[in-house]
Amino acid sequence: MFAYRKPLLMTAAAFAMLSQVAAAEEQFFPIVSYRVGPYGANGQSFYGGFVDYLNYVNLKDGGINGVKLAWEECETEYNNAKGVECYERLKAKAKVSTGPLHVMSTGISYALIDKTAEDKLPLAMMGYGRTDAVDGSVFPYAFPLVTTYQMQASAIIKFIKDKEKGNLDGKKIVFLYHDSAYGKEPIVALQEEAKLNKFALTLIPVAHPGNEQSAQWLQIRQENPDYVVFWGWGVMNQTAIKAAQKVGFARDKMIGSWWAGSEEDTVPAGDAAKGYMAATWNVAGSDVPLIADIKKVVYGAGKGNLQDQAKLGTILYNRGVSAAVLSVEALRGAQEKYGKGKPVNGEQVRWAMENLNITDARLKEIGATDLLPPIKTSCADHEGSGMVKIQQWDGAKWVPVSGWIEGNKGLIHPLFKASAQQYAKEKGITPKDCAKES
Amino acid sequence: MLYREAGQFKSSYAADQQLFPIRQDRIGIILLLAVAFLVIPLVAGEYWFSAILIPFLIFALAALGLNILTGYAGQLSLGSAAFMAVGAYAAYNFQLRVEGIPILFSFIGAGLTAAGVGILFGLPSLWIKGFYLAVATLAAQFFIVWCLTKFPWFSNHSSSGVISAQKVVILGHVFASPREKYLLVLSIVAVLALAAKNMARSSTGRAWMAVRDMDVAAEVIGIRLLPTKLLAFAVSSFYCGVAGALYAFCYLGSVEPDGFSLDMSFRILFMIIIGGMGSILGSFLGAAFILLLPIFLDIALPWLAGLFGLPFSNATVSHIQILVFGALIMFFLIVEPHGLARLWQIGKEKLRLWPFPH
Numbered sequence: 001m002f003a004y005r006k007p008l009l010m011t012a013a014a015f016a017m018l019s020q021v022a023a024a025e026e027q028f029f030p031i032v033s034y035r036v037g038p039y040g041a042n043g044q045s046f047y048g049g050f051v052d053y054l055n056y057v058n059l060k061d062g063g064i065n066g067v068k069l070a071w072e073e074c075e076t077e078y079n080n081a082k083g084v085e086c087y088e089r090l091k092a093k094a095k096v097s098t099g100p101l102h103v104m105s106t107g108i109s110y111a112l113i114d115k116t117a118e119d120k121l122p123l124a125m126m127g128y129g130r131t132d133a134v135d136g137s138v139f140p141y142a143f144p145l146v147t148t149y150q151m152q153a154s155a156i157i158k159f160i161k162d163k164e165k166g167n168l169d170g171k172k173i174v175f176l177y178h179d180s181a182y183g184k185e186p187i188v189a190l191q192e193e194a195k196l197n198k199f200a201l202t203l204i205p206v207a208h209p210g211n212e213q214s215a216q217w218l219q220i221r222q223e224n225p226d227y228v229v230f231w232g233w234g235v236m237n238q239t240a241i242k243a244a245q246k247v248g249f250a251r252d253k254m255i256g257s258w259w260a261g262s263e264e265d266t267v268p269a270g271d272a273a274k275g276y277m278a279a280t281w282n283v284a285g286s287d288v289p290l291i292a293d294i295k296k297v298v299y300g301a302g303k304g305n306l307q308d309q310a311k312l313g314t315i316l317y318n319r320g321v322s323a324a325v326l327s328v329e330a331l332r333g334a335q336e337k338y339g340k341g342k343p344v345n346g347e348q349v350r351w352a353m354e355n356l357n358i359t360d361a362r363l364k365e366i367g368a369t370d371l372l373p374p375i376k377t378s379c380a381d382h383e384g385s386g387m388v389k390i391q392q393w394d395g396a397k398w399v400p401v402s403g404w405i406e407g408n409k410g411l412i413h414p415l416f417k418a419s420a421q422q423y424a425k426e427k428g429i430t431p432k433d434c435a436k437e438s
Numbered sequence: 439m440l441y442r443e444a445g446q447f448k449s450s451y452a453a454d455q456q457l458f459p460i461r462q463d464r465i466g467i468i469l470l471l472a473v474a475f476l477v478i479p480l481v482a483g484e485y486w487f488s489a490i491l492i493p494f495l496i497f498a499l500a501a502l503g504l505n506i507l508t509g510y511a512g513q514l515s516l517g518s519a520a521f522m523a524v525g526a527y528a529a530y531n532f533q534l535r536v537e538g539i540p541i542l543f544s545f546i547g548a549g550l551t552a553a554g555v556g557i558l559f560g561l562p563s564l565w566i567k568g569f570y571l572a573v574a575t576l577a578a579q580f581f582i583v584w585c586l587t588k589f590p591w592f593s594n595h596s597s598s599g600v601i602s603a604q605k606v607v608i609l610g611h612v613f614a615s616p617r618e619k620y621l622l623v624l625s626i627v628a629v630l631a632l633a634a635k636n637m638a639r640s641s642t643g644r645a646w647m648a649v650r651d652m653d654v655a656a657e658v659i660g661i662r663l664l665p666t667k668l669l670a671f672a673v674s675s676f677y678c679g680v681a682g683a684l685y686a687f688c689y690l691g692s693v694e695p696d697g698f699s700l701d702m703s704f705r706i707l708f709m710i711i712i713g714g715m716g717s718i719l720g721s722f723l724g725a726a727f728i729l730l731l732p733i734f735l736d737i738a739l740p741w742l743a744g745l746f747g748l749p750f751s752n753a754t755v756s757h758i759q760i761l762v763f764g765a766l767i768m769f770f771l772i773v774e775p776h777g778l779a780r781l782w783q784i785g786k787e788k789l790r791l792w793p794f795p796h
Contacts, residue, residue, distance in 0.1 A: 035753040
């Protein structure tokens with residue numbers, strides 16, 4: 001009879017531990033992530049960085065003003081339906097207290113935009129997702145933070161323009177893109193830029209997954225453009241870089257988006273990738289003070305999230321850290337306004353995300369200089385920055401080759417506004433008045 | 439004892455021809471519907487509605503559509519997800535472009551549009567069969583997704599190609615909460631499932647089955663192949679189209695063409711293979727198995743791991759889940775190649791003799 005008792009007690013203890021996780025004085029983070037599936041490698045780096053920083057805040061400062069960070073992860077495999085299921089599963093806990101939700105998938109973020117607004121949970125889409133959510137009057141709970149595809153495209157054009165001594169008249173630029181929502185979003189912005197700067201723009205789509213591009217590169221050879229702006233994804237990136245080498249197109253005339261500029265893209269392309277450029281909003285490398293400190297504090301304590309420590313300091317790992325830094329800063333802001341030392345809920349975090357002001361000085365304080373550009377958000381501008389750096393692959397690592405470049409806000413933001421207005425009309429949403437927001 | 443038909447006499451043709459000739463089945467189905475309509479809305483939480491019940495019903499409807507085509511009429515198709523995409527985009531465009539159209543009309547319109555496209559892609563079925571037909575329907579899968587991506591008109595010139603479903607309003611009432619959406623989806627699925635059950639035993643359904651079993655023989659006894667096969671394609675696509683519209687309007691809220699990938703078509707095909715070909719019940723059982731088992735494993739595995747103190751990371755759980763899922767599919771296919779519906783049928787036969795088997 002005693003034989004039964006022990007497992008029973010253990011079960012009871014396990015339940016007790018489970019319920020402790022959701023204790024009131026913890027700040028909960030719903031993490032809808034992916035570490036397996038077609039893009040699992042990317043997710044491992046990104047969410048590794050994200051979780052490592054949360055751990056770092058717990059270990060180093062004992063949480064935010066004494067409120068420990070807790071989190072629960074749910075695997076989506078980059079599948080929209082699974083993403084929705086995960087969101088619904090974590091929602092009950094997130095309603096009590098929540099950090100911003102990062103799903104790192106445009107498809108899942110689209111599926112969650114309406115739901116998060118209804119449930120009053122903030123959705124962060126750093127560098128992906130619905131870009132016209134920049135207009136916070138229509139999308140109060142969605143934040144395409146740091147920068148968007150359109151602003152990035154505009155910044156890339158600005159970079160090219162600077163290289164060409166301020167004149168793009170008569171130049172030829174090819175836009176080679178993944179034929180999906182992701183690849184098509186910047187087209188409008190590029191067309192506007194082409195009109196403004198009088199360069200010829202040629203659009204060349206690549207069908208998913210893009211592991212065969214000889215036809216496209218043949219066309220590029222015939223066109224002989226001055227630059228190729230490249231919006232690739234997954235396996236398409238290395239294929240394009242190799243194909244460029246094959247047709248003899250100079251890689252240093254090829255500029256990729258931030259999802260086409262990580263070690264996962266250049267290393268498999270080998271020698272062909274040398275000189276290839278890509279946009280990014282965070283630098284790579286483990287010599288960034290914060291990354292070095294994470295290595296010391298978190299991995300030193302044996303609590304690191306990465307199974308493969310070689311990923312530490314890669315572009316995507318650092319991007320995950322930058323996402324976590326932003327989230328934690330938003331929580332600090334929320335506590336600042338709604339009571340220090342208390343967990344904050346979705347509405348409060350939403351306010352904080354709309355009133356973020358992360359200056360250079362603050363970034364330096366955290367040790368995150370160059371992990372993020374300075375960010376200042378408002379109701380009318382959920383993006384907050386719109387700046388990117390251009391980096392170049394030197395054959396072994398990514399090296400920044402420019403300072404922060406801001407896209408043409410005056411040209412791009414009205415496009416967002418118009419698109420958001422159309423969305424509001426289709427959905428019957430009355431936009432709130434940003435002038436009345438404090 | 440529980441399931442005996444002894445003593446149930448049928449004295450009229452109507453009684454003999456009714457949808458559920460056995461009294462226990464009638465009571466069972468009424469109970470099931472009563473639970474689904476009355477009890478579940480009262481007890482289930484939001485997570486159950488939006489993450490489990492609504493997708494289950496929608497995929498069951500899509501599987502039902504494919505089952506009509508593949509299970510009853512014997513035409514293998516790999517284009518179900520594409521027909522769902524047609525339905526989703528058609529419903530969106532009806533709502534957008536036709537002023538004041540009731541949403542249910544949009545859904546029906548979505549089904550009819552999908553049916554039209556289905557007929558178009560069903561035409562080759564007269565000349566090609568089996569796996570070759572599957573390849574032809576594969577063309578539908580790629581063509582439709584390409585078409586929806588290529589022409590911005592379909593997504594109302596949205597720069598990303600993603601459409602966002604409009605509000606669901608019926609007679610001035612907005613179906614916003616998951617519970618209301620569940621009831622709407624349930625009503626539509628229940629009506630369509632009963633219609634399918636009825637169709638399967640009508641002359642149409644019998645003609646489909648004749649074509650499935652041997653098309654030459656069917657032709658000899660006077661069944662015209664072309665209309666029969668095309669009708670199967672049309673009805674099947676209609677079901678998939680409505681499922682697609684519900685998928686966009688009542689489940690995800692916004693969809694992109696790439697979401698309706700070949701992967702989804704395969705999942706629907708697996709549902710009917712696991713659930714049972716040529717069975718209405720099988721479509722539901724298959725959808726439940728394919729959709730709910732991974733979720734169940736996802737929740738149960740970490741809990742089990744915690745119980746035994748095993749250090750499972752999230753990724754490990756996902757890997758194990760895929761492993762277990764695959765193993766279970768194989769187990770079921772070996773034990774009962776005719777699907778879960780057949781298991782249910784065997785169970786019923788056993789119950790008929792219980793407790794005195796001979």
